[in-house]
Amino acid sequence: MKIKIYLVFLFLITGIFSSCAWRTPTFYIPVPDFSVYDPQNIIDTENITGTMNSDGSMPDWLLAFIENGISEVEDLAAYKDKYVFIGVNRGTNFPAMTRWAVNFSAAQDLALLAAERIERRMILNASFYPDNEYGRFFDTMIISASNNEYRGALKEDTYWYKTSPYNPIETNGSSQEIYYYFVLITIEKEIFQVIINNMMEHSQSVSTATVSQAAAISRLRQNFFEGF
Numbered sequence: 001m002k003i004k005i006y007l008v009f010l011f012l013i014t015g016i017f018s019s020c021a022w023r024t025p026t027f028y029i030p031v032p033d034f035s036v037y038d039p040q041n042i043i044d045t046e047n048i049t050g051t052m053n054s055d056g057s058m059p060d061w062l063l064a065f066i067e068n069g070i071s072e073v074e075d076l077a078a079y080k081d082k083y084v085f086i087g088v089n090r091g092t093n094f095p096a097m098t099r100w101a102v103n104f105s106a107a108q109d110l111a112l113l114a115a116e117r118i119e120r121r122m123i124l125n126a127s128f129y130p131d132n133e134y135g136r137f138f139d140t141m142i143i144s145a146s147n148n149e150y151r152g153a154l155k156e157d158t159y160w161y162k163t164s165p166y167n168p169i170e171t172n173g174s175s176q177e178i179y180y181y182f183v184l185i186t187i188e189k190e191i192f193q194v195i196i197n198n199m200m201e202h203s204q205s206v207s208t209a210t211v212s213q214a215a216a217i218s219r220l221r222q223n224f225f226e227g228f
Helices: 002-023 060-068 070-074 094-103 106-125 130-134 136-147 189-205 211-223
Strands: 048-051 082-091 154-163 169-171 174-176 178-188
Touching (some): 060 070, 060 082, 060 178, 082 094, 082 106, 082 189, 094 154, 094 178, 106 130, 106 136, 106 178, 106 211, 130 136, 130 211, 136 189, 189 211
Antiparallel strands (some): 082 178, 154 178, 169 174
């Protein structure tokens, strides 16, 4: 009788482990949806009530930027040999917006714009999450880009316009117009590519990587500026 009970118990235990093994999912790496990183135009151009130019005209670079982003600006003949970065700010305090534009530094403040563009390029080039794809190289590159001084960058132009908001911003009980300020920064492609290549060389030298990560970094470096 004891032997029969033992055999039944052994059979149940075996069945439980077999069931658990059958239900265990195979290992996989989730593929993220990188569409959230696609650039989107969030600049409001409705209800413009005033502009920097008294006749209401806007420079070609700003019209192109509003129409289709940075890539459209870089397609203009004036910028065919340059990378273009545009700082955007908005608010209700016109003197504060003006100070922001005046104090915007091409060499130093360009760093955040460049780092954002570099990060987006690395993310859109990745098959999986960038931390998995590139390892420490990814964070090192972003930190380097954010702290770098981009010598050779030029602050070429600024522009502003104001709009009457759909949903007025209430300040002391009264609605205020919103000012949009734009700062145009350019840098020669040859200069910028040297800076980025040096940055990638340094980031790779101080980062450990697996075989697959090293291969991904190599691919990235080979075609980094395609579609940048």
